[in-house]
Amino acid sequence: MKLEEALGYTYQDKTLLQMALSHSSYANEMFKDNLHSYERLEFLGDSILGFVTADYLYRTFPTKHEGELTRIRAELVCEKNLSEIAERLHLGDYLLLGHGEQQGGGRHRSGTLCDVMESLIAAAYLDGGFAAARGIIERLILPKLAQTPKSQDYKTELQELVQRKKDQTLQYELISERGPDHCKEFAVRVLLNGTPVGQGIGSSKKRAEQAAAEEAIRLLFPHE
Secondary structure (H helix, E strand, O other): OHHHHHHOOOOOOHHHHHHHOEOHHHHHHHHOOHHHOOHHHHHHHHHHHHHHHHHHHHHHOOOOOHHHHHHHHHHHHOHHHHHHHHHHOOHHHHOEOOHHHHHOOHHHOHHHHHHHHHHHHHHHHHHHOHHHHHHHHHHHOHHHHHHOOOOOOHHHHHHHHHOOOOOOOEEEEEEEEEOOHHHOEEEEEEEEOOEEEEEEEEOOHHHHHHHHHHHHHHHHOOOO
């Protein structure tokens, strides 16, 4: 099967592969029982994917803190990323769908493609052991790490950096607000233990706060 070639793994138990590709609508129509669908496999695959990714990130980035590792893992295993990989594999062509789901465009539904990617990982684990599942993840998902943009949540990043020391308090303070309603400009400064450490301007308070946090990181932690 071309899908197996694309995954880089050949399933010995084809019933596991069929289950991994079976939508609940198909299982209900064919077996009157959605236990024959990918849903239980997806539950298992999600945990395997999370563990393998966390293990890889932990070993690859020994100087990154928990919060940053968590964000990177979330970006790698998110629905958007997994569904993009599934589209590249033409996974939708292999899905077993009920009539209604077929008519409703289920072959290209992002959530479904994401779920089936996880179910295929679980099916490989049950069929060939942990190494088989890890191999699929290492071949198809972890390489996306190079394409994952650095998180732009500077407020969270700043919070994590200052919390390396105890009793650190961050506060964001609106300095000014000007311009007409349709074109506002906000200026915000961030204070660390009452001392200004960064300032930013943005078209909303949130954007101005992010800009202030970015400047604070650059000034306080230039080597991060």
